[in-house]
Amino acid sequence: MLQKIDHWIDQTLIDFKEERQSCARFTEKFSEYYTEEFLSKSYFVVVDNIPKPRFPELYQAGLGDFVDMEVAGITYKDTYFIKTPFAADISLHFHELVHVHQWSLLGAETFIKRYISEIQTYGYNDAPLETMAYSLQAKFIDNYAPTDVLSYVQNHL
Ligand SMILES: [Zn+2]
Known part of the structure; x- marks a missing residue:
């Protein structure tokens, strides 16, 4: 199933390649958190409906x-999809x-495997890959302590 999801992702990224935008535009806004190099090789696509792999195996896995x-x-x-009403939510x-x-750090198969197992074990709200993202997001919103996100993630995975 991991490979099936991986292939679906690759095809989805090809399907949306023309519509993706570079995150380099956030270089200034995120200068205290992300490097320009990282942002320039990250992308986003604004969509009305978030594409998802609706495979029976995923439903069977709970x-x-x-x-x-x-x-x-x-x-x-390297690409995230964001719904139109949230396109301006920095x-x-x-x-x-x-x-x-x-x-990028875990590699696709490990990320997928780990994310699925965290959802099954902890639920979405308490999945460590999510709580890490939410806690860093909170730091950014508070604008309290600039953080080297790339190192932080590497040290806390
Ligand atoms: Zn998340």
């Missing part, structure tokens, strides 16, 4: 609620970029 959950954004590898962009880095 992940139906998660797959069907209404989300404002989702990250697949902290959501920030959150999804944490996931871009997690994908």
Whole structure:
């Protein structure tokens, strides 16, 4: 199933390649958190409907609620998808970029495996890959302590 999801992601990224935008535009806004190099190789796509792999295997694995959950954004590898009403929500962009880095550090198969197992074990709200993204997002919103997100994620994975 991991490979099936991985292939679906690759095809989805190809399908949306023309519509993706570079995150380099956030270089100034995120200068205390992300490097320009990282942002320039990360992308986002604004969509009306978030693409999801609705495979029967995922429902059988008890992940139906998660797959069907209404989300404002989702990250697949170096690209995240964000719903139109949230396109200007800068902290959501920030959150999804944490996931871009997690994908990159773990590699696709490990990320998918770990994310699924965390959802099954802890539920979405307490999944460590999510709580890491939410806590960093909160730091950004508070604008209290500039954080090297790339190192932080690397040290806390
Ligand atoms: Zn998240």
